[in-house]
Amino acid sequence: MQVALFITCFNDTLFPNTGKAVVSIVERLGHQVIFPEEQTCCGQMHFNTGYQAEAMPLIRRFVEIFSQYEAIVSPSASCVGMVRDMYRFAAEVHHDTKLANEVALLAERVYEFSEFIVNRLGIQDVGAYYPHRVTYHPTCHSLRGIKVGDAPEQLLRAVRGIDYVPLTQSNECCGFGGTFAVKNADTSMAMLGDKIRHILDTRAEVCVAADNSCLMHIGGALHRQRSGVRIAHLAEILAAQE
């Protein structure tokens, strides 16, 4: 299968290792990765902050670039949620039926990385080896937005050598929320404080998630506190081998 990688501007710029990990796993599983180089940003930050007029050209641009691919895979649950759910909403509120039709066709071919591996390919064991104590934070967009279910945990549990510890009150938001983290920084930190406490309670070395944006928030506090816990995207754990 040809898999088009929707890297997201955020991962492209700040977390390139996540993209490299996705490429290596998909190729390891016998599929071909294509990277449409015209892609930039899906418009999530603009749209969710209220800058709809500015987001619309980015939405149309994304649809044009990706509509030709059979499977589109992204290591970001929130950007996938933007394309799958909010693009429809954006087309509706702007009364753009042509866009709405294109989005409907595109949306069902856009996968978050872990749901692509588990649900589309039907694989839990990707042949990874990671001898570390790991906990997993289900991000809001992966859990309640696009509903990836326990796909990430299935993948983690199949990793050899891993010491996987579930997180207490894992379903609760970490407080990132995009521009919420700076517009409501105090509340955001109050939420993050509890998340960090639960992570430290696991005694894990690594906190894993399916979204680097939330991880940047969590990791930003873990590093500020010199906690000795690091963050890693799920794909980076799965890419690790003996």
Add this chain to the structure above:
Amino acid sequence: MKKPESVIIELAPRFEVGAKAAVQNTQLRRNMGKATQTIRGKRAGVVDELADWESLRVAGQHIKDDVMQHLDTYLIQLEATVTQSGGHVHWAKDAHEANEIVTRLIKATGSTEIIKVKSLTTDEIRLNEALELAGITAIETDLAELIIQLAHEKSSHILVPAIHKNRSEIRALFQKSMNLPDLTDEPKELAAAARQFLRDKFMSVRVATSGANFAIAETGSVCVVESEGNGRMCLTMPEVLITVMGIEKILPRWQDLGVFMQLLPRSSTGERMNPYTSIWTGVHADDGPQEFHLVLLDNGRSDVLADAVGRQTLHCIRCSACINVCPVYERTGGHAYGSVYPGPIGAILTPQLVGTAHADSLPYASSLCGACYDVCPVRINIPEVLVHLRGKVVAEKQTQPQSWFDGENLGMKAMATTFAHRTTYELAQHAGQLAQWPFVHDGYIENGPGPLGKWTAMRDFPAIPAQSFRDWWRERQRDE
């Protein structure tokens, strides 16, 4: 542009300002954390018992969709059925009109005191304040409302208005205001003190006011759902009953109650069945109030109805499940929202009732985590409405000349232009990699400039790696 005078917003600070103070209040954090976690667990327990919960939610949503679609018809029908059964119907376009009607009706009875059933709608129109100006004393009979009234505070939760107070705080309040120096903080004793205080009023006051949870267009029946029985006293003992109801509270048929009597108690108090459900149809000789008035209140609701996306906000049955599950509300409490309606539902309802220009910080009082949408018994897509309202806030802001000097607006526009082309986007990536060097130490930025400073004031920011993913990809393609 609408003016906020008629409604809700106390000249409250912006959400983030109120929230900053609230998250530093250790007693509040402890009280709120404990209360919300407990009620969340209770709700989840009784909801999980029902195999058809999702079907019930869908049924609730469909009934409310139908109500909004034909609200005009159902309202006229309700007016007719209530009138036929001996009640009087009054129409109020805003808070001012509603307060005038209620004041006039009470004055006609000659009474200077009224007893009140807990009611958000009368809080919304600030009925108590209007009555006070007219020389009428309103006595709240719901325990938590009474606590708030005695403490001269504002409610911080729609169902449990005194959620921000613990029992030792309530004990101190009762000791002082009821002159009971020996009162302990035992819940039983506290409740008994309130009961003693209220009993006299139930026996003597001749006029009561209430809100309404539901009104049935088909039969003209009005329904109030409560837990203490104090509401039942107010609805049955006095001679005159005045009910103020938002126009969206209507249900078409008697049988529709069956859906909501399952959805509401499980979602709100985490109970399988509601303790005191009072339903009355007009007046009956020698039984209950002999005079019944129903005030139908608009107060911004028709404007909400006119908005195709925002309309679903009117589906709300005020259960408070979204408030209890909200991680933002849990930390800030209700007062930060500056409205009778706090939490996620408040963040979408308040700006629509008073106009986004007067509550422009509320649509941003959410991390869009979606927990509210998951628990909403009538499936209001709160995150979607929040994003929709943010769009309105920004669009309004952009019509103002000062937006040309607004950092966020300029930054967002600049970024949108950058993202419009691959070349400018890649140029910006490389510029970022170079420009960050004075601020990077050991792979992190701990004290960033400009807008980044708002992030790094509280957490570290990872340095931009020297090679972007796309540059790595191109290098790899070349090497192959």
